[in-house]
Amino acid sequence: MNALEEFDYVISGAGSAGCALAARLSEDPGTSVCLLEAGGPDKSVLIHAPAAVVAMLPTKINNYGYDTVPQPGLNGRRGYQPRGRVLGGSSSINAMLYVRGNRWDYDHWAALGNPGWSYDEVLPLFRRSEHNEQFTDAFHGQGGPLNVTYPRHDSPVNQMFQEAAQMHGLTANPDYNGAEQEGSFLYQVTQRDGERCSAAKAFLTPHLARPNLKVVTQAVAARVLLDGRRATGMAYHQGGQLRQVRARRETVLCSGAFGSPQLLLLSGIGPQEELQRHGIAVAHALPGVGQNLQDHIDYVQTWRVPSSAETFGVSARGAARMAAAALEWRSQRSGRVTTPFATAGAFVRSAPDVLVPDLQLVFVLAIVDDHARKLHTGHGISCHVEVLRPFSRGSVGLNGTDPRQAPRIDPQFLSDERDLALLLRGAQMQQRIIESSPFDGIRGPMLYPTRLDDPAGMAADIRRRADTQYHPVGTCRMGPASDPMAVVDAQLRVHGIAGLRVADASIMPTLIGGNTNAPAIMIAEKAADLIRAHAPL
CATH class of the missing domain: 3.30.560.10 (Glucose Oxidase, domain 3)
Known part of the structure; x- marks a missing residue:
């Protein structure tokens, strides 16, 4: 990939959220998507x-x-914090337990000032992702x-x-x-x-032949490219070289509760004292980045x-x-x-x-x-x-x-x-x-x-x-502009930066009552809807 290549959307991190989001956005043949993953393909029998x-x-x-x-x-x-470094991210190395959390958790998110995130509003997203072999009722999906x-x-x-x-x-x-x-x-x-049905196996690998979807492995995201207060793509390391890929519409971080705040900080977006401590020029002071873990x-x-x-x-x-x-x-x-x-x-x-x-x-x-x-x-x-x-x-x-x-x-x-x-x-x-x-x-x-x-x-x-128990969340907290520690709004847009969203478990304002893989996929489903609603006709 050369430095001038452009896509409509550039996504960092092919974990649970990134795989689902890239697959959903590339369902539109008129939309081009580039997905960057630091690890390799998910071909191992392990x-x-x-x-x-x-x-x-x-x-x-x-x-x-x-x-x-x-x-x-x-x-x-x-402490020890295993995180997946491969297509599928942590869904490729976890214990595969399918747990959504409690109705109360999502209603609580909405009550904190995040419209659109109540349980009744996210349940259809869980159902859309799912094909459940045992339960065929109003709480579960078939055909996902x-x-x-x-x-x-x-x-x-x-x-x-x-x-x-x-x-x-x-x-x-x-x-x-x-x-x-x-x-x-x-x-x-x-x-x-x-066999394991990781997010990669469910959403991504069946569609790798799509001409409008490019998956780049062994690509370590380095920073978000910025033009003033607008994100324009991503710089990444691959094969000993620093490369760039441009985003015509939006750049989306799906690097997880550790990777997404790290990438924002490396891009000069975050608490001023943390950026200055490492000699990083402040592009946008956003005090909540990396907090609320x-x-x-x-x-x-x-x-x-x-x-x-x-x-x-x-x-x-x-x-x-x-x-x-x-x-x-x-x-x-x-x-x-x-x-x-x-x-x-x-x-x-x-x-x-x-x-x-x-x-x-x-x-x-x-x-x-x-x-x-x-x-x-x-x-x-x-x-x-x-x-x-x-x-x-x-x-x-x-x-x-x-x-x-x-x-x-x-x-x-x-x-x-x-x-x-x-x-x-x-x-x-x-x-x-x-x-x-x-x-x-x-x-x-x-x-x-x-x-x-x-x-x-x-x-x-x-x-x-x-x-x-391997469920870190919250480091790019979702909340209204009136919340000084919020990093993204209810549309998952980074406060103060145009063309940049975060869509993974890091946006959770509070930890849900259960395992986090299924909710991370739900967040990607929600992000796909929000992005498509915002896309030009």
């Missing part, structure tokens, strides 16, 4: 075989594998590009979780994306025919189980099972290789007077320790609990002016003591569930023992081991 998530999540395979700055709330530890179903492998251990959860007052709720969120369930996943703080408890239990683990029996499973998956695309490991869960309220679920449980058929970076022999079961709407707020800044350098990530985990109190309450809930009678036949000792009658000890273990 992406398409769902169980191979365990090879990518703890490593740098298709993964930025960022670290946070030391976190005082986590005893000074650096994103396939949603159950994995082609189940375990009786999942039923133990369901029974135990119901013993503790959590009613069975098969469709947590439907009328009610609260209850226990089996997770639905973004898979199709036994929110993430789901997560705590995992693990119990050992015998290898005879239908779980996953490092053992002779486990190796034999997986060898047979690999052959089954290769020939039939079914069996254990289709597992996301995170298979069952629940949305719960921490107290009876809480209006909507504020805690999420994720049950895993394996030993989980430090994002699978610490391996243990044997088999186990784990349960995650996360605070859905944390009070703590962090930030994203720069470590330097080279866009290939990782951004400075500071989630400020547990800086608000209310988050610790909620996480402790949730940990006590999940320990009671796993230590109840349905698990008596398989449950062994805890990997990191805690006692229900020792909340101080459990709180100390939380500070020793809690970390992200």
